[in-house]
Amino acid sequence: MENRSAMNITTLGGYQLTPESVTVPILFLIIFILGLIGNATLLYIVVRHQDMRNTPNWYLVNLAIGDLLLICTYVPFAATIYTVHSWPFGESICKLGNFMRVLSVSVSVLTLAWLSEERYATAVQSNTYKIINSTKMTIGKILSVWLIAVIFGILNAISANIQDYTTNDGVNVSFCLPFQDSWGEGYASAYTIVSFLILFALPLIVIALFYIRLAYFIATKYKRTLDIQELQGQYMDIGSSDEAEHKLKHDEHTTNENQRFAFVEEGTSPWLILCLVILFVMCWLPRHIYLLWFYLDPSPYNIYWHGFKIAGFCLMFLNSCVNPCALCLLDSRWRKYFKQHLCCIRG
Incomplete structure (x- = not known):
């Protein structure tokens, strides 16, 4: 809880029973159950099925691990903020919770950035990227994510503290x-x-640049396909020499090979990753807006910002359970395995 809102509570005379005292803990319970089951199942699917062990899915595993850590170590304690008059768990849990909150958001956004880079490079530089993007490089990228996340988490844990009023x-x-x-x-x-x-x-911003370049690449390839189809029509109208036919077939073969993107073979569309990015923004942007207002704007805390804070707080934790749901809804292979393991449906 932030300092200014804490002082407001002491001025008002402590907590009173409010709608969020009931609704927020219930919502957190739902998030805890869905997030625990969804992310644990995602991890099991990748470990259990060899065809799901590819580079983009290892990044998704990294996302799931970060979400599980937050769900298991902070969500149960955060729910009590709205149900008890005072923080009952001591300073160690306070520091752990703040550490995990920052760790989770860091792992999520940095992993999504690397994942967007991987999907872009796989599409645009398929053969070259497969050569240079070794397992060691993927591990190195994931370790860099955790290093940055741990640094920010430690800074937050050091500053977190218990204050009495x-x-x-x-x-x-x-x-x-x-x-x-x-x-x-x-x-x-x-x-x-x-x-x-x-x-x-x-x-x-980095993710947006990757997707802008990817969209430009796809548009360019599409235009090239239309140009080749136009040439085919011209050759059919005027007749063609053997040399012209050979050139046409070569260009068509090259275009088809370039359009056979590696991300289709690996089964994880960059547009699916973009959906995960959009969900992340929707879940975390309100929280960032609130924090920027709270620490940079001297205007008084009021009922509007109180409601905005609660909404941002809930959305922040909701992000930890939406990725498995999105994968199940938007990707046929993930949906098949989620049904198989959660609903005992084979095939």
């Missing part, structure tokens, strides 16, 4: 806060801006 009714309450008051408002503001840039804005 006394309400107007004389009740002592404790809050798990992300920043220490003694560090000053400058640190909280700087950390919020840096984390927004490195763990949200910049990776999304």
Whole structure:
């Protein structure tokens, strides 16, 4: 919980029973169950089925591991924020929860960035990329994700702390806060801006550039196909020499080979990955907007921002269970295996 809202609670005289006291814990329970089952099943599918062990799916495994860590180590404790008067779990759990929250978002956005790069390179530079993109390189990229995530997580864990307040009714309450008051408002503001840039804005800009270039590549190949079809019509109208026919067949063969993208062979469309990116943005953008307002705008905390904070808080955790659902809905191979293992449906 943030410092300003905590102070407002003490001024008002502590917690009162509100609609979110019931609805938020129930929603968190649903997120916990769906996220645990969905992500664990995703991991099992990749480990169990050899045809699902490919480079893009290892990145999806990385996403699932990050989501599982958040779901298992923070969601159960975060739900109590809306049900009890005071943080009951002590400083260690407070630091662990803040560490895992930042770790999860870092793993998610950085993995999506590497995954977008991999899908783009596989499509545009299929043969060359397969040669240079070894297993060691994939492992190195994944390790770089965790290194950056752990660094930001540790910074957040160090600053997280328990602060005690006394309400107007004389009740002592404790809050798990992300920043220490003694560090000053400058640190909280700087950390919020840096984390927004490195763990949200910049990776999304990189992802957008990859997809813009991919769209341009596909459009160029499509135009080339139309040009070849036009040449075919011209040759059929005027007759063609053996040399012209040979050139036409060579160009058509080259185009067909270039259009036979490797991501189709591996079964993970870049547009499916784009859907995961969009879901990530939808789930995390409200939270970032709230934090930027909270630490950079001096305007008072009010009922509007209170509701916005709760919505962003819930969406943030919802992101940890949406990826398996999206894969099941949008990809036939994933859907087949999810049905097989969750519903005992063969075939």
